Amino acid sequence: MIELDDVRKSYGAVPVLKGITASVARGEVVCVIGPSGSGKSTLLRCVNGLESYDGGAIRVNGRRVDRADRSIRAVRVQVSMVFQRFNLFPHRTALENVIEGPIFVKGETRAEAEARGRDLLARVGLAGREEARPPQLSGGQQQRVAIARALAMRPDAILFDEPTSALDPELVGEVLGVMRALAEDGMTMLVVTHEIGFAREVADRVLFLDGGVIVEQGPARRVLTEPEHPRTRDFLRRVLNPL
Amino acid sequence: MQGFLADAREFVPILLQGVQLTILITVGSLVVSTLLGLVWAMMRVSGVGLLSGISATFINVIRGIPIIVQLFYIYFVLPDFGVSFTAVQAGIIGLGVAYSAYQAENFRAAIEAIDKGQIEAAQTIGMGWWLTMRRVVLPQAFRAALPPYGNVMIMMLKDSSQASTITVAELALQGKLIASATFKNTSVFTLVALMYLVLSLPLILAVRHFEKRTGRP
Numbered sequence: 001m002i003e004l005d006d007v008r009k010s011y012g013a014v015p016v017l018k019g020i021t022a023s024v025a026r027g028e029v030v031c032v033i034g035p036s037g038s039g040k041s042t043l044l045r046c047v048n049g050l051e052s053y054d055g056g057a058i059r060v061n062g063r064r065v066d067r068a069d070r071s072i073r074a075v076r077v078q079v080s081m082v083f084q085r086f087n088l089f090p091h092r093t094a095l096e097n098v099i100e101g102p103i104f105v106k107g108e109t110r111a112e113a114e115a116r117g118r119d120l121l122a123r124v125g126l127a128g129r130e131e132a133r134p135p136q137l138s139g140g141q142q143q144r145v146a147i148a149r150a151l152a153m154r155p156d157a158i159l160f161d162e163p164t165s166a167l168d169p170e171l172v173g174e175v176l177g178v179m180r181a182l183a184e185d186g187m188t189m190l191v192v193t194h195e196i197g198f199a200r201e202v203a204d205r206v207l208f209l210d211g212g213v214i215v216e217q218g219p220a221r222r223v224l225t226e227p228e229h230p231r232t233r234d235f236l237r238r239v240l241n242p243l
Numbered sequence: 244m245q246g247f248l249a250d251a252r253e254f255v256p257i258l259l260q261g262v263q264l265t266i267l268i269t270v271g272s273l274v275v276s277t278l279l280g281l282v283w284a285m286m287r288v289s290g291v292g293l294l295s296g297i298s299a300t301f302i303n304v305i306r307g308i309p310i311i312v313q314l315f316y317i318y319f320v321l322p323d324f325g326v327s328f329t330a331v332q333a334g335i336i337g338l339g340v341a342y343s344a345y346q347a348e349n350f351r352a353a354i355e356a357i358d359k360g361q362i363e364a365a366q367t368i369g370m371g372w373w374l375t376m377r378r379v380v381l382p383q384a385f386r387a388a389l390p391p392y393g394n395v396m397i398m399m400l401k402d403s404s405q406a407s408t409i410t411v412a413e414l415a416l417q418g419k420l421i422a423s424a425t426f427k428n429t430s431v432f433t434l435v436a437l438m439y440l441v442l443s444l445p446l447i448l449a450v451r452h453f454e455k456r457t458g459r460p
Contacts, residue, residue: 083363
């Protein structure tokens with residue numbers, strides 16, 4: 001569904017992605033882990049054209065991702081995104097955040113969008129909070145609204161950019177729980193995360209990125225419990241035993 | 244004091260005619276400057292080099308010429324090119340254009356203060372540039388722009404007196420005419436000053452209200 005073929009990108013003279021080749025099949029959950037500055041978020045942001053890439057190709061459902069082309073809007077509807085900092089629209093209620101895209105981008109009627117929006121908010125455990133504005137919600141609740149907003153576009157896949165990194169520790173679980181339920185429903189997901197436990201439990205495959213290259217990739221349990229590459233081992237040791 | 248009250252009874256009705264014109268010029272140029280200012284600001288943030296260049300040049304030219312000279316230009320020079328306006332029209336257009344530069348800078352600052360994550364979130368649900376502006380950026384920028392907007396309204400009210408230089412008999416000019424006819428400078432200009440103050444008071448209160456509201460999280 002998502003294919004990356006030798007993707008390269010530099011910020012000026014500094015290369016961030018040095019030839020990434022990977023793919024995400026329909027219904028698959030792929031987690032991207034790696035140290036900060038390894039290019040994980042940049043890679044994710046290239047997939048839906050929030051950033052441009054310099055070389056190689058990214059394809060979504062066979063269509064090339066080109067952020068300068070009008071087709072990027074269709075790609076973004078197919079591949080939705082959830083941000084580290086939620087990025088909810090603060091001037092709109094939870095429900096309005098969710099129905100904004102369906103109404104104004106997809107042209108659904110308000111009644112139809114609202115009915116589905118309420119269902120989606122209930123699905124992420126926020127029934128009854130439809131009229132709340134983002135500042136009145138906890139970080140975990142805001143992130144779940146953001147997931148509902150992504151789902152409202154009926155995407156083929158969702159990109160998650162460190163979705164729990166900005167949350168208080170006790171709120172991480174509620175967001176990961178929603179994501180696990182999504183995975184079990186068969187949603188295609190590409191997740192940049194530091195939650196190794198989530199990757200081990202939920203992901204089909206894990207990519208370990210370091211210095212702009214994929215150092216190791218494979219089935220989640222194998223990579224996370226018996227990493228082959230010393231850099232993967234070193235990274236996991238530091239993440240799992242910070243002291 | 245007795246004399247002042249008697250003068251007030253005599254002059255206020257005449258001055259109120261000036262007040263009407265003052266309000267007309269202020270409201271008219273407020274509308275013109277707001278619409279034009281929005282256009283300049285949108286051009287400025289459009290990301291299209293040519294548009295933002297035109298807008299930046301225009302804003303700097305307008306800012307660099309005194310309002311009074313712009314008014315003279317519109318009222319006295321444009322007729323030579325076959326474009327003539329009444330004094331009130333010229334006043335509204337001149338002040339409106341002059342202030343559009345300041346409005347544009349306020350609007351631009353408010354737009355650029357919007358978190359980049361908001362724009363990315365809008366793009367991520369498939370919104371194009373215009374939809375992102377209309378549904379996400381402008382509604383939020385509007386709130387940020389309100390306090391400076393209120394200040395511009397107060398300045399415009401006072402600067403509407405510059406239209407007197409092109410024969411618009413608004414409040415300041417009415418005052419000057421009465422004063423030079425009666426020599427009652429103290430009474431007349433005290434009344435004029437009080438009237439401007441009364442007119443700007445609601446605006447000052449509005450600004451304070453806006454500032455309180457935007458100060459809230």
